[in-house]
Amino acid sequence: MTLSLHAITPVPELGVLHCAGPDTLTFLQGQLSNDFALMRHNQARLAAFLSAKGRMQASFIAVRYGPHDVLLLAHTSILAAVQKRLSMFVLRAKVKITDASAQWQLHGALGDAALSTLQALQDSTLEAAPVPWQCVSNSDAQAGLPSPEAGADASQAHAPSWAVALYPAAGLPRALLIQPQGAALPEAVAALADPAQAAELAQQWAWSEVAAGIATISAPVVDLFVPQMLNYESVGGVNFKKGCYPGQEVVARSQFRGAIKRRAFLAHGQAVNLPKAGDEIYSADDLEQPCGTVAQVALSASTLPHPIEANKPHAFDAIVSIKTDAAEQALLIRSAVAASDAEAPSERPEPTSPDIPVRLSKAPYPILEDL
DSSP states (O other): OOOOSEEEEEOTTEEEEEEESTTHHHHHHTTBSSOOTTOOTTBOEEEEEEOTTSOEEEEEEEEEETTTEEEEEEEGGGHHHHHHHHHHTTTTSSOEEEEOGGGEEEEEEEEHHHHHHHHHTSSSOOOSOOOTTBEEEOHHHHHTOOOOOTTSOGGGSOOOOEEEEEEEETTEEEEEEEEETTOOOOHHHHTTOOGGGHHHHHHHHHHHHHHTTOOOOOGGGTTSOOGGGGTGGGTTOOOSSSOOOTTHHHHHHHHHTTOOOEEEEEEEEEESSOOOTTOEEEETTBSSSOOEEEEEEEEOTTTTTSOOOTTSOEEEEEEEEEEGGGTTSOEEEEOTTTTOSOSSGGGOOOOSSOOEEEEEEOOSSOOOOOO
């Protein structure tokens, strides 16, 4: 595929939780895996919300909004559950957590469009390539001026906006643009949001999310991973110097005692029906015990320029979490339905779709060595 170096598209799979109140930063500091006490307006945060056993309930991209508020971006399939669970821990803290998805629009920008998006929200020229989790916001966002209510005319209101630099995909810069619902895109990229190519651009963005190697937690994979199983400590998603938060002891023990037995890799294969998040991965030498799990899937770049033909295999890429001692073995993906609902491995039903052979490649960023 010849990727467009100027692409921008809506990102409807992400929703927005608005954490409002003077205790917001302190509250999130005690609940999430990253440091919010030291968070500035020019920084975004990748963070995980964990169970007491250290398992990921959600992943967030977070930005500062005004003097103390924070917007948390998470997958829409888990947004309601996460809002409810986080709110359980507010207690006497002066924090209110609401689903503000209807008030905001999110766009993903790829290639030169990402650089133009970041440039549009800052006064001076970017002096160097953007650093992942760098955040550029306008004065309305920094002052905390209100966004328009859902359905209001955005042109008649303040327009707090943010552009967050993300990890690149196959060397292409990426950025996430957050604006009030109905706001006009920056002039430098507005012409690139072609409704006629909406489906193709959405698939291209989905591919870039996988190619960047940082999985977003969705409903099928809730409670399956500790952060290191998805390399979150290697991409700025875990701060080991901050204080306690739910699951912190498990995360720290895994890191400092060398107990990281699974890591995230990119997987590549071909299938008539795409595998799904939550599907299990097996070694070809052991089809009874899974050695990994699919976290996120997208059509590969080589597939996207061509029409998808029914009943014919097409290439896909995936982020998978695999036992490190199985990474060199021949691997197969089996559907979650085929691999579950049995009391013992020997009782597992036959797969409802063919096993999918996959090959692995390393994550496209350095992995921190165990401390």
